[in-house]
Structure formats: structure tokens, C-alpha cells
Amino acid sequence: MSDQDIPVGLWDTIEGLWEWLEEHQPHGGREGLLLRLLKLSEEVGEVAQAVIGATGQNPRKGVSHEWADVESELCDVVITALVALRTLSPEPREVLARHLARVASRR
Template sequence: MSDDDARAGHPSPVPAGLWTTIDALWTGLEADQPVGGREGLLLRMLKLSEEVGEVAEAVIGATGQNPRKGVSHTWEDVEAELCDVAITALVALRTLTPEARAVFEGHLARVAARSPAPGT
């Protein structure tokens, strides 16, 4: 399914629920991981840096800041790369702990609690 199909309201090919999907992605990666142990864990964390770099590349491309390439990306490309960063981060968190959902939701609640309320 293309990103256009997803935006048009077509059903998603992934299982329902963010954490169900993250667990399924993690399970697939674990089953097919060529490097395991501590090294495999570190490589999974490094994957996050690679994805962030792809966001930067897409922003540069969307704004035409590379004179050699001009406008080479769209803002939809940036959106997709940001989604890849979020997914990669959640899979990395799941790699660190089977309690990834509770860890993330607890951290999100603490961040939300210390953020100023709208209009204050």
C-alpha cells in the first residue's frame, strides 16, 4: 500500500494498535538479526541515528538547499522519514525492554505533566 492509499483512508496493512505493530516488527527483526548480543543491541541503537540523518537529507531536499541537487524531496518525504524515526525509536526501546509500552507511557506522562498548559 502506498502512502497515498493510507492518506485516502484505505485500511492499513499493519495489525491494529501501535504496540502490537511495534512488537511484530521487533519479533521479525529479532528472528532475522545477523548480529546478536550487545553488538546487535548497539547496532539497533545506531539505526536511529541513520534514520535521523534521512530526515535531515529530506529537509535539505525539500528546501532545495543543496545547489547540486535542487529540490529533490517533498514535505511528504520528510513526514515519512519522521515516522521512520518514531518507529525505529520505539523498536529500539522494545529491544531494551519487554516493558517498552509502560516505559514509554510513563515517560510521556511525566513530560506532559511538566509541560505548560495551553494558555498559561
């Protein structure tokens, strides 16, 4: 994957979100880091909730979501993961590129 494949402004947006979160986080240090990583679990749970709602698996609620909601929640997972990666590394673009290349080479 090259930078041409990345949506325009993605990394600038991730950096801006990270900076805003750093300025407004109620907990810093190790605790803040762990809470930011736990945010991923919350977002994945929202994906599951949307899938259950889109398929009507909860008879009490019926069909409460659309597949577009699942797409949106998956995007939230990706954004949250990239912000978490930026929290761990000042060079998230390079970290992701190296990892993606390793994963792609396994095909």
C-alpha cells in the same frame, strides 16, 4: 495520553517488527543491541536529507524531496525508536507512558 490516543495496532505492529528483527538479525547480543540503537542515527540523517531536499538547500540537487518525504522519514524515526525501546524493555508501552507523563507534567 491514553491507549485511546495510540493508533490501533501500534504496539502489536511494533512487537511484530521486533520479533522479525530478532529472528533475522546478523549480530546478536550487545553488538546487535548497539547496532539497533545506531539505526536511529541513520533514520535521523534521512530526515535531515529530506529537509535539505525539500528546501533545495543543495544547489547541485535542487529540490529533490517534498515535505511528505520529511513526514515519512519522521515516522521511520518514531518506528525505529519504538522498536529500539522494545529491544531494551519487554514493557515498552509502560515505559513510554511513564516517560510521556513526566514530560507532559513539565508544562
